[in-house]
Amino acid sequence: MANILIVEDDKDLNNAYRIILESAGYTVESAFDGKEALEALKNFDPDLILLDLLMPIMGGLEFLQNYDLKHAHPDVKVLIFTNMENSPEVTEAYNLGAHRCIIKSWTAPHNLARVIQDSLAGNKATVTE
């Protein structure tokens, strides 16, 4: 099963995603901001990163720049998980190589697992999540 890194500053949500993804059989690592994520990536090789945008210390966009997703890790799928739909930040995340964007407060757990499975299979969103 695939490796997933969760980068989300809200402890409750981070924990919830971990429960959902672990029970779907994935190996999960958690980070609570972009800097922690970069640190975790030294010892963890993810297939997919579930990334929040608005976080303290280092936000999602800055993380994507530092991680150099587009050039250094083109095979890693980054799923933006945010509450800022239709915002310039989401457009910027796509420019930095993000694979998909889903809206936290719209997404039920079973949908999250489905979207992750679909993304890992290499599918871009054809329909909204």
Place this chain on the structure above:
Amino acid sequence: MPKRPATQSTLTLDEQIAQAEAVFTSIGDAAIATDQFGKITRVNPVAVELLGFTEEELVGEWYPRKVVAVTEHNIPINLIDRPITKAFLTGKSIAEKMYYRKHDGENIPVSVNVSPIIMGAKPVGAIEVFRDISFEEEVDRMKSEFISLASHQLRTPLSSIKTYSHMLLDGYMGEMTPAQKKSLRTIIGASNRMNELISTLLNITRIESGRIAVTPKNLRVERVADEVIKELALLAADRNISVDLIAKNKQGYTVKTDTLILKEIITNLVSNAIKYTPVDGTVTIHISTRGDKLQVSVSDTGWGIPQYAHDQVFTKFFRASNVVKRETAGTGLGLYLVKGLLENLGGRIWFTSIEGKGTTFYFTLPKRFNPDRPAPKPAGGP
């Protein structure tokens, strides 16, 4: 021009000119007068101060060249689009907001009002009054930022409420009894409604501050509509309303536009149709092609919109009196939002409605979103 009665004019010509000069100079906003060719004939001290030119530098110059008007993205506004040109062409007063480039190169936001001076049915000049609206713009920006931030902060705990309720319902923490499941569905339903409200607020703020981002992607409209139908199935079932989708083209309807915005538009129209239709009614979504555009219509067999209210439907906080009595939930923001979102995608919306029979909303979208094309002006009928 009718002759003025002799009693009113006891001033000499020189005195009259001096008085007119004093009136012009004393205008509290910046004022510039031009001849019929747009050459500056007079400026007041506020204009001189605001633009940073001296009076000598301005008077005698061709106004549109001397005072450069630009958009918020610092793109010069064409002569034909300048308010002064429009005022000359239409013979009417024109009020607009734009940016003026000062002598030192800095751009200032201004609210401009130009009136042609008409003598003998011909324009003999124009008078333009403008003022610096930096402060208003700043307040507006702060307001938008505040709403945006507040909405985002509201959503974070809401996401937790919703995620954990779903997890309980889906059995992540053990099997629930039917009564527990029912309560969880109520919690989820309420958090969904709250989420929609926040979403509406956030989007309206973004539209009004020009901060809405469009991410165009190829998508199949019938699939988006189908998803909306699935998501609104509970709402429709509650009122025993059938929601049908007509999309005849077997190849489907592909457009390049923003998926989430399109989904929000369709969701708003369909949920409105369901809410404002009596039980056992029908809602039909019809997707078709109209020239080089995609057309979607949403029809219902609902209460309809009273004739008197037809031109207010897309205004903020509008709710028709016939539905306020029946359906209390509603903010009057939905259609205002839909119209704003559509304009950001380069589309337009209109409707037909007969009270007591039903309503059909139509919208068109360009098949390929063009980021360079500004949103069309407010649209009426087709």
